Amino acid sequence: MTGGLFITLEGGDGTGKSTQAALLEEWLTGLGRTVVRTREPGGTDAGVEIREIVLHHRGDIAPRAEALLYAADRAHHVATVVRPALARGEVVLQDRYLDSSVAYQGAGRVLDAQEIRELSLWAAEGLLPDLTILLDLDEDAARARLDASRTRYDRLEAERSDFHARVRAGYLALAEAEPERFLVVDAGRPVDEIAADIRERLAGRV
Ligand code: TYD
Numbered sequence: 001m002t003g004g005l006f007i008t009l010e011g012g013d014g015t016g017k018s019t020q021a022a023l024l025e026e027w028l029t030g031l032g033r034t035v036v037r038t039r040e041p042g043g044t045d046a047g048v049e050i051r052e053i054v055l056h057h058r059g060d061i062a063p064r065a066e067a068l069l070y071a072a073d074r075a076h077h078v079a080t081v082v083r084p085a086l087a088r089g090e091v092v093l094q095d096r097y098l099d100s101s102v103a104y105q106g107a108g109r110v111l112d113a114q115e116i117r118e119l120s121l122w123a124a125e126g127l128l129p130d131l132t133i134l135l136d137l138d139e140d141a142a143r144a145r146l147d148a149s150r151t152r153y154d155r156l157e158a159e160r161s162d163f164h165a166r167v168r169a170g171y172l173a174l175a176e177a178e179p180e181r182f183l184v185v186d187a188g189r190p191v192d193e194i195a196a197d198i199r200e201r202l203a204g205r206v
Contacts, residue, residue: 004090006094007094015145040073067119071119074097094129099171102116104170107166142164
């Protein structure tokens with residue numbers, strides 16, 4: 001046992017992941033834990049370049065190429081940031097991980113969800129989170145929040161609402177399949193209540 005803890009936050013765009021990550025980081029730090037706050041895509045220098053391609057490239061990217069770009073970002077990030085931090089006994093608090101790939105790349109209906117999961121697990125040499133917090137919000141509410149905060153959308157955010165409905169359904173199916181890894185919270189509730197639910201789930205483990 002290393003004492004390291006790997007926590008990921010998942011959910012559609014506009015569900016409040018960053019807000020909850022900040023509150024959780026504050027709580028964990030207050031408990032004396034060292035927290036590495038990171039994200040995918042873009043948690044490393046090489047990853048920042050990959051992020052630029054997947055989010056802002058003009059024109060189409062073939063679905064398999066897109067899946068491989070996210071997997072490449074993940075492979076490098078896990079090897080150089082996540083695993084070393086866990087080995088030092090730290091808490092890794094990460095915005096998005098392999099469930100994002102399954103939910104988003106799988107939602108395009110072209111790629112098989114199981115294959116995407118296997119690709120990610122290969123990239124990450126099998127590393128799964130200890131806890132995955134899914135912030136669940138219906139796509140219209142999420143869209144309204146995004147509209148209020150953005151003047152410009154990235155490639156994924158600009159997808160139509162049926163795409164985002166499939167992403168949400170994909171996430172809920174993943175959570176149902178692995179209830180011991182997932183905590184699903186209704187992201188429409190007040191920020192403080194959500195944060196309290198997350199702390200309660202983690203209480204025995206930190
Ligand atoms: P994110 O960093 O949460 O965007 P922002 O900072 O603009 O809120 O995520 C970027 C986008 O990448 C998001 O729309 C989901 C998408 N994504 C995938 O499609 N597959 C993946 O494997 C990951 C990690 C993200």
